[in-house]
Amino acid sequence: MSNVNHRYSSESWTLDLSGKRSPLSRWTGQDVLRDEEFRLSLLGAEGGVAPVVWLSGDRSCFEDLHKTLEAYVQQGLGEPVLAAQSTFPATSQQSNTGSAHRQFSLEAQGLLRHSLNYSPQDSSSPRQMQLSMIQLADLLAVLDQWQTETLALPERQSRFRVLPGGKDSDFVIPTWGRIAASLVVAVGATGIGGYILSQNLTSSAPKIALESAPTEADIDDAASPAFGGGPNGVFGQFPTASGPPITSQAQEDSTAVDNPPVLPQDAQPPTPPGIGLPTIPLPSNGNLGQIPVPQQTAPSAGSSSTSNFPLPSSSEELTIASADTGIVSSPEVTATPTSPSADLGIGNAIPGTTAEAPPQPEPTLADSPLLESKPEADRPIERLDEEESFVAAPPLIQQPSPVINPAPAAESAKIATGSTAPPAEASDLIASAPAAATNSRGGQPIAESEAARIESAAAQPPVAPPAPQVSVAKPLPSNNQSRAVQSYLQSNWKPPAAVQQPLQYRLSISPEGKLASVEALSPTAQLYVTDAKLPPVGSAINGAADKVQSTMVVTLTPSGQVNVAIEKTAPAVP
Amino acid sequence: MAPPRLTVVPSLQDLPAPATTPEQLDSIKAQLDLVLLALEAIANLGSEAMLQAAEELNLSEIISDRVSLWRLRQSNPLRKSSGGRKKLDIEEARALVLISAHLATHHQAIIRQAIECLEQLTEQGKPPYAAALLGDYLDRFCNFYEERMAESDAAVPELTDLALKLLIDLLFYGSNGGRRRLWLALLDRAQAGTTES
Structure with missing residues (x-):
């Protein structure tokens, strides 16, 4: 594939597209591209200052923008035009689109002005731009031009995201495959369960007969919640030779269970070790839903075994649960469940939240990735750098952080509550069980405490994220x-009093020593682009002629310092 | 090497042809006639320009001469003495859409200039008539409207609003996907009108 650069221009906008041209272009009559990167620049908005990249990102982002504009304009054009009804553009006219993680919206402001808002949900810096009617039309024209002239080669997408090892996979399981897998699991579990049941019945009957007159202490122990004598205790669920007296005793003591609301009515806890009665955690009637969920953590001695959960009936549910539980690290907590597909699309399962997570002996609620609500400031700086250096401008397109999804998380927490280690075969069968199993806590209603935690997190004052900074990994x-740029800026940079954080720009200097392009790397930098006193694009900088073309990140600090770091150099093309 | 670019003449088939009721067709006729009226007013066009556009778009079979064009436009129910004229069918409506978008593209410069004037005047709080370009457009539009439409006693402010709304719309009809936008807008308005009634 060859690299290709396109530029679509109107009088007020320029859209730069770089990507790789597919050989399919030969047959389509259009450029078929993949790995596209876009930069949208507004021309002349800063009064003679270099065009500033307003937005950069990938195809999906720009498709979102295009859809929003299309819908907005079409809505305006569809307004009644006849005299009595002429109200274009209606002040209430608004158009929104975008996935769960990016959102553009347009709103009419008066007769000829429009407000274009871009608010990535993971970012604390939504952006807004006032557009005139001409700018709106030009922007739409540029995007139309792009859409008309190029085709995108669809990226391969994996629906089954999580595999052992926690790596994404391109492997897609068709629906019939999931059904077949579920059937195999059900049949296998039933057969194995039946076998174990028969083995235990034959071997334990005499033993039970011998122990059929338990001591009072034995009964007390058996009835205690710590040993599974809960309301749906094992004694009442499986046929035992010891018969009804023990069952009724266990059921009478059901009020001792701490968390009945969490339990499904037909929950069947596995047998706790150490009790001398035959208890077999088997699916009844071959119902897969009765198989206990595998537990990733070793149950503590005091953990209650009164909870047992239905296994998701298909691998699809497993996948969704895994994806849901992989959602962390968003400063935003929302009670609206996001769609599973959206969650899957993120593909950013956090290590440690999948079934392959290393076992943690005593997971606490605070440790649970499900319940983390870290502000973005807490994210590792390496990750910020990685994301933001790609898009060059932080408020632009970033891979958004997933949003906490309390509802599924709560469900997952319920699922995990109090469950004990499953039989080994079930654990093997369910390789990608919900990661929420790691939230197991002995008998404590996690959903409630989780809700309380989320509430308390929401009540805390938000932590202002630091100004996004682009760092050059290894400056050349x-x-x-x-040196010429440093010298030029050092003599021109007079930090305005309002500037509280460093401003960063990416400059490209041609071999002739001319400023080839300027890119603001943050909204603040864009705001103060005029105050930065950058040389106009195309103008020569004294002493900047060299044999290479350099791209450098310039940092202007509020204290008046100027730092220049070369990102890359390319030899001059003769 | 970039693939060769092909120049494609817009075709009627580019526009979907949904089933329309007579009421919706009436609405489409009226809207289309007004769009052409605005084009005439802003670019000072006559029927010759429209016929030439029809020829460039290979639509001469549908709109062959001045008379056929006049009959099509007379099918607008808002026109004076529109009764008894030839009924506009969906194919003719699509042809007029292509012609309108084609003319809007050709005269994009003056449309754009007029919009820029309008923006400046609005920011300054001045009336549109303050700019010669807009003043001439509004005058011509109002005159055409009063000459041709049955409801010729419409108030000037209302006609001004209508003219400016049509002018802004023309900015979008002249762009790359303009003909599709115009057609969808016509269908939307027709459907909305039918629903309201």
Whole structure:
């Protein structure tokens, strides 16, 4: 595939597209591209200052923008045009679109003004731009032009995201495959369960007969919640030779269970070790829903075994649960469940939240990735750098952090509550069980405490995220160009009083020593682009002629310092 | 190497042809006639330009001469003495859409200039008539409307609003996907009108 660059221009916008051209272009008559990157620049908005990249990102982002504009304009055009009904553009006219993680919206402001808002849900810096009617039409024209002239090669998408090892996979399981897998699991579990049941019945009957007159202490122990004598205790669920007296005793003591609301009515806890009665955690009637969910953590001695959960009936549910539980690290907590497909699309399962997570002996609620509500500031700086350096401008397109999804999380927490280690075969069968199983806590209603935690997190004052900074991983040695830029800016940079954080710009200097492009790397930087006193694009900088073309990140600090770091250099093309 | 670019003449088949009721067709006729009226007013066009556009778009079979064009436009129910004229069918409506978008594209510069004037005047709080370009457009539009439409006693402010709304719409009809936008807008309005009634 060859690299290709396109530029679509109107009088007020420029859309730069770079990508790889597929050989399919030969047959389609259009450029078929993949791995596209876009930069949208507004021309002339800063009064003679270099065009500033307003948005950069991938195809999906720009498709969202295009859809929003299309819908908005079409809505305006569809307004009644006859005299009595002429109200274009209606002040209430609004158009929103976008996935769960990006959102553009447009709103009419008066007769000829429009407000374009871009608010990535993971970002604390939504962006807004006032557009004139001409700018709106030009932006739509540029996007139309792009959409008309290029085709995108669809990216391969994996629906089954989580595999052992926690890596994404391109492997897609068809629906029939999931059904077949569920059937195999059900049949296998039934057969194995039946076998174990028959083995235990034959071997334990005499033993029970011998122990059929338990001591009072034995009965007390058996009835205690810690040993599974809950309301749906094993004694009442499976046929035993010891018969009804023990069952009724266990049921009478059911009020001792701490968390009955969490339990399904037909929950069947597995047998706790150490009790001298035959208890077999088997699916009744071959119902897969009775198989206990595998537990990733070793049950503590005091953990209650009164809870047992239906297994998701298909691998699809497993996948969704895994994806849901992999959602962490968003400063935003919403009670609206996001769609499973949206969650899956994120593909950012956090290590440790999948079934392959290393076992944690005593997971606490605070440790649970499900319940984390870290502000973005807490994210590792490496990740911020990785994301933001790609898009060049932080408020632009970033891979958004997933949003906490309390509802599924709560369900998952319920599922995990109090469950004990499953039989080994069930554990093997259910390789990708919900990661929420790691939230197991002995007998404590996690859903409630989780809700309380989320509430308390929401009540805390938000932590202002730091200004996104782009750092150059390994700055190249300085050259004539960087020194000339440093010198130029050092003599021109007079930090305004309002500037509280460093401003960063990415400059490209041609071998002739001319400023080839300027890109603001943060909204604040864009705001103060005029105050930065950057040389106009196309103008030569004294002493900047060199044999290379350099791209550098310039940091202007509020204290008046200027730092220049070369990102990359390319030899001059003769 | 970039693939060769092909120049494609817009075709009627580019526009979907949904089933329309007579009431919806009436609405489409009226809206289309107004769009053409605005084009005439802003670019000072006559029927010759429309016929030439029809020829460039290979639509001469549908709109062959001045008379056929006049009959099509007279089918607008808002027109004076529109009764008894030829009924506009969906194919003719699509042909007029292509012609309108084609003309809007050709005269995009003046449309754009007029919108820029309008934006400046609005920001300054001045009336549209303050700019010669807009003033001439509004005058011509009002004159055409009063000459041709049955409801010729419409108030000037209302006609001004209508003219400006049509002018803004023309900005979008002249762009790349303009003909599709115009057609969808016509269908939307027709459907909305039917629903309201």
